[in-house]
Amino acid sequence: xxxxxxxxxxxxxxxxxxxxxxxxxxxxxxxxxxxxxxxxxxxxxxxxxxxxxxxxxxxxxxxxxxxxxxxxxxxxxxxxxxxxxxxxxxxxxxxxxxxxxxxxxxxxxxxxxxxxxxxxxxxxxxxxxxxxxxxxxxxxxxxxxxxxxxxxxxxxxxxxxxxxxxxxxxxxxxxxxxxxxxxxxxxxxxxxxxxxxxxxxxxxxxxxxxxxxxxxxxxxxxxxxxxxxxxxxxxxxxxxxxxxxxxxxxxxxxxxxxxxxxxxxxxxxxxxxxxxxxxxxxxxxxxxxxxxxxxxxxxxxxxxxxxxxxxxxxxxxxxxxxxxxxxxxxxxxxxxxxxxxxxxxxxxxxxxxxxxxxxxxxxxxxxxxxxxxxxxxxxxxxxxxxxxxxxxxxxxxxxxxxxxxxxxxxxxxxxxxxx
Numbered sequence: 001x002x003x004x005x006x007x008x009x010x011x012x013x014x015x016x017x018x019x020x021x022x023x024x025x026x027x028x029x030x031x032x033x034x035x036x037x038x039x040x041x042x043x044x045x046x047x048x049x050x051x052x053x054x055x056x057x058x059x060x061x062x063x064x065x066x067x068x069x070x071x072x073x074x075x076x077x078x079x080x081x082x083x084x085x086x087x088x089x090x091x092x093x094x095x096x097x098x099x100x101x102x103x104x105x106x107x108x109x110x111x112x113x114x115x116x117x118x119x120x121x122x123x124x125x126x127x128x129x130x131x132x133x134x135x136x137x138x139x140x141x142x143x144x145x146x147x148x149x150x151x152x153x154x155x156x157x158x159x160x161x162x163x164x165x166x167x168x169x170x171x172x173x174x175x176x177x178x179x180x181x182x183x184x185x186x187x188x189x190x191x192x193x194x195x196x197x198x199x200x201x202x203x204x205x206x207x208x209x210x211x212x213x214x215x216x217x218x219x220x221x222x223x224x225x226x227x228x229x230x231x232x233x234x235x236x237x238x239x240x241x242x243x244x245x246x247x248x249x250x251x252x253x254x255x256x257x258x259x260x261x262x263x264x265x266x267x268x269x270x271x272x273x274x275x276x277x278x279x280x281x282x283x284x285x286x287x288x289x290x291x292x293x294x295x296x297x298x299x300x301x302x303x304x305x306x307x308x309x310x311x312x313x314x315x316x317x318x319x320x321x322x323x324x325x326x327x328x329x330x331x332x333x334x335x336x337x338x339x340x341x342x343x344x345x346x347x348x349x350x351x352x353x354x355x356x357x358x359x360x361x362x363x364x365x366x367x368x369x370x371x372x373x374x375x376x377x378x379x380x381x382x383x384x385x386x387x388x389x390x391x392x393x394x395x396x397x398x399x400x401x402x403x404x405x406x407x408x409x410x411x412x413x414x415x416x417x418x419x
Contacts, residue, residue: 007066008110013038016052020033025114029057047065085256087168088233089103121243125238127243129278135245138298141301142265142301142303146305149309152231157319165258172256186363193364194363195364196383199380200380217358223259224259233250233264262349265302266350270353270356275369277382309338322334348397354393357393370386384419
């Protein structure tokens with residue numbers, strides 16, 4: 001390459017020369033950059049995203065910007081987040097092979113990752129808004145969450161390796177700080193960048209006026225900030241999943257850190273619940289069948305998470321935690337210990353779920369499930385159900401023992417007029 005190593009935000013015109021001569025890129029796209037076409041397609045909150053197409057195929061190029069794209073250069077962000085995303089992708093690929101895009105090249109100076117172009121995959125959130133189904137969705141996501149959670153913890157990893165990983169990812173300070181503010185704190189007071197749908201003020205006042213709820217949200221934040229049980233994706237929602245009708249991939253782990261075992265699955269369930277509550281606006285007068293399918297995805301996700309976790313417990317429990325020396329080697333069944341741990345994970349996930357349901361309506365970054373609803377009165381009515389259920393999940397996490405109870409609660413709130 002003849003280009004400078006000094007960082008510069010790339011454009012469709014400058015990206016080709018930057019990638020020219022890289023053998024892994026040439027193998028995927030073609031050796032002659034003159035025959036490439038480059039499109040900038042990023043519509044997210046943080047990064048530039050390009051599709052590079054050539055005679056051999058295509059790749060995706062993701063480049064970090066030195067600020068929050070959603071806000072502008074008034075909110076600077078470190079470029080090192082690409083470094084952590086790259087390392088997260090490599091670990092996820094090891095812990096659940098085939099679940100994430102293949103990485104072909106990483107350029108740390110340019111904060112740039114070249115990875116597999118997923119086609120004809122679409123962002124899952126858009127498929128949910130459109131009423132499309134994905135075969136095996138819950139099973140895939142449950143296994144992904146279980147494998148990355150178990151294999152990224154000292155249930156499986158050597159303690160020295162896990163501690164080295166914790167030290168590595170602890171340098172990713174500014175990105176988790178966004179989560180700590182936008183997810184756990186900002187929804188519960190009048191933060192400067194908050195916004196919400198007109199008409200929700202009475203519901204919001206009830207949430208922000210509930211000191212017990214805020215204390216529980218802060219307790220969850222304490223666990224998130226202080227508990228390094230496993231490497232978490234950190235932003236696992238329907239916008240960070242791509243799917244066809246039969247295949248699923250997880251993308252965008254730049255919010256990676258080590259955190260609670262239940263964090264990813266809790267955030268994921270929240271986004272399915274928001275898709276569920278938004279459906280009356282997207283499906284017209286007959287949303288019930290598709291809403292039932294969304295709830296079945298939640299049920300499948302948790303069931304497959306627990307089944308895969310149990311399988312890994314039996315076959316890959318090689319770390320320092322719950323060793324066979326304390327259980328099987330002494331003739332004790334370790335299943336009760338496993339089930340107790342799964343109950344703790346579930347309770348954490350339920351609380352995280354409620355908090356995520358709040359932040360997507362009250363904080364800075366909303367989601368399209370609700371934002372695409374043009375009728376603001378209808379949007380407010382559906383968001384109010386979501387907010388009210390989120391509050392109950394936070395306040396009563398320990399009283400919701402399983403997915404059956406969670407789904408029953410969702411059905412109940414789906415029939416309520418909160419506003």
